[in-house]
Amino acid sequence: MATTYAVDPGNPDDSYLGFWREKHLCTLTTLRPDGTPHLVPVGVTYDPGALLARVITNRTSAKVRHVLAAGAEGAPVAVCQVDGRRWATLEGRAVVRTERAHVAEAERRYAERYGRTPSPNPSRVVIEIALTRAMGRG
Numbered sequence: 001m002a003t004t005y006a007v008d009p010g011n012p013d014d015s016y017l018g019f020w021r022e023k024h025l026c027t028l029t030t031l032r033p034d035g036t037p038h039l040v041p042v043g044v045t046y047d048p049g050a051l052l053a054r055v056i057t058n059r060t061s062a063k064v065r066h067v068l069a070a071g072a073e074g075a076p077v078a079v080c081q082v083d084g085r086r087w088a089t090l091e092g093r094a095v096v097r098t099e100r101a102h103v104a105e106a107e108r109r110y111a112e113r114y115g116r117t118p119s120p121n122p123s124r125v126v127i128e129i130a131l132t133r134a135m136g137r138g
Contacts, residue, residue, distance in 0.1 A: 009090060009134035010051050016138035019081070019088055020046040023114055026081040028055055028127070030066035030094070038066060044079045045109035046090060053079050053090045053129040054106040056118060059098070067094045067127055077129055088136030092129040102126050 007016050026044040029037050040063055045054045057064060067075040074093035081088055097103065106126035111117045118124070 005135040005137055007088075007134040007136060009092075009131040010048050012048055012134065013138070016088060016134075016136060017046075017048065019083075019086055019136075019138035020044075021113065022083075024081040024083060026079050028063055029078045029080075030063050030075060031070075031077075032066060033069055038062060042079070043110055043114055044081070044090075045106065045113050047109070048131075051092075051131045053092070053131060054109060055079070055127040055129070056103070056106045056110055056124055057127060058121065059096075059123045059125045063127065064096055064125060067096050070094075074130065077127075079129065086137055088138055089134065090129065090131055091133040092131040094127050094129045097126045097128050102128065 025041055027039050028042045029039045032038050042055045042057070074095040077094040078089055078091045103124055103126050107118050
């Protein structure tokens with residue numbers, strides 16, 4: 001029998017959710033226009049109640065360009081974190097949000113998870129990932 005690491009992204013168990021509340025560096029994978037993966041380190045926040053993951057970033061970053069290039073339906077992306085034998089991946093469709101309320105919410109959640117308020121950045125946007133799949137071992 002194959003081992004399954006599937007997690008309900010809207011109803012994770014306590015250990016999985018707890019892992020996402022700890023301070024960990026994560027990765028975001030987007031796709032370049034030629035289809036090759038672009039993997040970068042990021043801070044991620046996970047909101048299972050809204051089925052969202054959020055990444056704050058600069059509007060001129062390659063990851064933002066990749067998401068925008070996918071069009072209005074968003075880009076397929078994955079975020080991941082690992083700590084020893086524990087790991088967690090969230091997948092979904094990403095869009096770029098520039099609205100101040102969305103950016104402020106993402107900054108608030110980032111400060112809560114990472115223990116520091118992001119420095120002011122007028123070029124900041126948030127990549128919001130509408131979650132469709134989760135997996136891992138929290």
